[in-house]
Amino acid sequence: MQLTTNQQRVLATLQQSSRPLSAYKILERLKSEGFKAPTQIYRALGCLAERGLVHRLESLNAYVRCAPPSTEQGVRAFAICDSCGHVDEFIVPSLNRYLGTWMKQNVFSLGSSTIELHGKCATCSKLDRTSDS
Amino acid sequence: MQLTTNQQRVLATLQQSSRPLSAYKILERLKSEGFKAPTQIYRALGCLAERGLVHRLESLNAYVRCAPPSTEQGVRAFAICDSCGHVDEFIVPSLNRYLGTWMKQNVFSLGSSTIELHGKCATCSKLDRTSDS
DNA sequence: CCCACAAATGTTACGTTATAACATGCCAAA
DNA sequence: TTTGGCATGTTATAACGTAACATTTGTGGG
Ligand SMILES: [Zn+2]
Ligand SMILES: [Zn+2]
Ligand SMILES: [Zn+2]
Ligand SMILES: [Zn+2]
Numbered sequence: 001m002q003l004t005t006n007q008q009r010v011l012a013t014l015q016q017s018s019r020p021l022s023a024y025k026i027l028e029r030l031k032s033e034g035f036k037a038p039t040q041i042y043r044a045l046g047c048l049a050e051r052g053l054v055h056r057l058e059s060l061n062a063y064v065r066c067a068p069p070s071t072e073q074g075v076r077a078f079a080i081c082d083s084c085g086h087v088d089e090f091i092v093p094s095l096n097r098y099l100g101t102w103m104k105q106n107v108f109s110l111g112s113s114t115i116e117l118h119g120k121c122a123t124c125s126k127l128d129r130t131s132d133s
Numbered sequence: 134m135q136l137t138t139n140q141q142r143v144l145a146t147l148q149q150s151s152r153p154l155s156a157y158k159i160l161e162r163l164k165s166e167g168f169k170a171p172t173q174i175y176r177a178l179g180c181l182a183e184r185g186l187v188h189r190l191e192s193l194n195a196y197v198r199c200a201p202p203s204t205e206q207g208v209r210a211f212a213i214c215d216s217c218g219h220v221d222e223f224i225v226p227s228l229n230r231y232l233g234t235w236m237k238q239n240v241f242s243l244g245s246s247t248i249e250l251h252g253k254c255a256t257c258s259k260l261d262r263t264s265d266s
Numbered sequence: 267c268c269c270a271c272a273a274a275t276g277t278t279a280c281g282t283t284a285t286a287a288c289a290t291g292c293c294a295a296a
Numbered sequence: 297t298t299t300g301g302c303a304t305g306t307t308a309t310a311a312c313g314t315a316a317c318a319t320t321t322g323t324g325g326g
Contacts, residue, residue, distance in 0.1 A: 004303065024282070037306065042284065058191040059247045061283060061312095077232075079241050090235045098231050099250070106221060107255035108212050114192045116247040122240035137274070157311065170277065175313065194283095194312060269326080276319065283312070290305065296298085 003048075009033060010044040011065065014054055019085030020062035055089070059116045064089070075099070075113050081121035088121070136181075142166060143177040144198065147187055152218025153195035188222070192249045197222070208246050214254035221254070 003011065013026050021029075023041045035041065045063055048054040054063050057078060064078075067089040074093040081087070092115070103110060120128070136144065146159050154162075156174045168174065178196055181187040187196050190211060197211075200222040207224040214220070225248065229236055253261070 006304075022283075038284070039286090039306080040304075043304085058249070077235075079235075079239065081241075082244065088239060088241075092231055092235065094231050098225065102223065103212075106212065106223075107258065108214075108221070108250070109253045109258050110250055111215060111252040113251065114247060114249040116191070117241070117243055118246065119244040120242045125240060125242050139275075155312075157313095167276095171313070172277080172315090173275075176275085267326100270324095272321100272323085274319105274321075277317085279314100279316085281312105281314075283310100285310070286308085288306085288308105290303105292303080293301090295300090 004044075006035075006040060007044045007047055009035075010041060011048055011053060014063060014065040017065075020057050020060050020064045020080075020087055022060075022062045026063070057087070057116060058114050059118065075115060077115035077117065079117045079119065079121075081124055082118050083120055083124035083127075086121050086123075137177075139168075139173060140177045140180055142168075143174060144181055144186060147196060147198040150198075153190050153193050153197045153213075153220055155193075155195045159196070190220070190249060191247050192251065208248065210248035210250065212250045212252070212254075214257055215251050216253055216257035216260075219254045219256075 009030055010026060013029050014021060023038055023045060026045075027035055027038055027041050030041070045054060045056075049056060049063075052069060053066050055066055055076070055078070056063050057080065060080070064087050070091055072091040072093060074091040077090055077092050079088040079090070099110070099113075102108075142163055143159055146162050147154060156171055156178060159178075160168055160171055160174050163174070178187060178189075182189060182196075185202060186199050188199055188209070188211070189196050190213065193213070197220050203224060205224040205226065207226040208228040210223055210225050212221040212223070225231070228243075228246065
């Protein structure tokens with residue numbers, strides 16, 4: 001199925017942003033295009049998330065455009081820079097294996113997983129070091 | 134430092150619960166003991182979390198009593214049963230090893246991490262199978 | 267004992283995030 | 297053209313979280 005106009009606009013807004021946006025931030029940016037209520041944003045985000053085009057970052061209550069979905073199999077993870085907001089989405093193949101071991105020992109049938117790493121990206125770490133005394 | 138009365142009551146409430154509780158759920162249960170406003174709960178939760186006695190589950194906006202802190206070193210993870218709410222806290226010994234490829238290619242100085250797995254616990258999986266047609 | 271100070275607690279108000287419920291408009295099949 | 301679906305719009309409210317300031321409590325020095 002094609003994306004609706006609203007979904008396209010929400011997706012474009014996320015695409016253009018260098019950092020995750022909360023639903024209300026997206027709303028602000030789309031007020032000028034006629035959006036008025038959070039429902040409209042949440043509805044679009046819901047559909048986009050179902051299709052894997054955006055992800056919700058639980059630890060930020062915010063949303064990001066999916067990085068070009070790789071063909072790799074594994075668990076999705078996000079590395080989030082707390083300084084600049086940059087998010088790096090990647091797949092952890094072997095974590096799957098490790099968690100697999102844990103799940104066998106503990107009988108747990110896995111649905112979805114949330115893996116969000118907070119820290120500093122390379123750029124921000126460098127800035128820190130150069131501004132050190 | 135000793136826990137204050139409020140902290141003890143919040144901790145006890147979490148301890149007695151078989152599933153994670155939101156701050157407002159805790160408040161409800163403690164209304165009878167004189168608690169009136171969310172601030173009181175959040176303050177207690179803040180202190181308890183600093184000491185590692187409770188954890189916040191980002192994907193649920195809820196809090197759990199820390200499982201007896203093991204001596205193991207590593208990153209904390211949670212397996213959450215979406216049916217019964219049971220939470221199993223465990224340690225991923227060396228996350229770095231599993232993030233291997235990504236870590237090598239990406240400089241990222243890790244601060245805190247959120248790992249929350251959703252699915253079904255052993256008990257609930259069994260129930261499913263016995264109630265199958 | 268009494269004051270001064272700090273820490274904990276109480277109270278009110280507000281900000282942010284998310285959903286429920288119902289109304290309206292749009293398009294395509296019968 | 298009617299009708300049924302689904303996307304959209306609109307209003308209201310629920311759920312989660314914090315800021316700011318008042319009050320109490322407990323402790324050590326005078
Ligand atoms: Zn993705
Ligand atoms: Zn950065
Ligand atoms: Zn713990
Ligand atoms: Zn269960």
